[in-house]
Amino acid sequence: MKSAEFRDLSLEELEAKSHELRSELFNVKIRKATGQLENTAKLRLLRREIARAETILREKRGATT
Secondary structure: OOHHHHHHOOOOHHHHHHHHHHHHHHHHHHHHHOOOOOHHHHHHHHHHHHHHHHHHHHHHHHHHH
């Protein structure tokens, strides 16, 4: 997801997306530890998407307070 797409989401949707990405990252880490993960680049992509979501979430929270 691009940064512009994250910016179009509401605060609640961003929080839900961040939670969804974190749970997906957890599952991917488990699959990597058990040797079932073929695409290890997915870890990096998920971490970056979480960072994007959290950054924009922080920006939006700062704008509302």
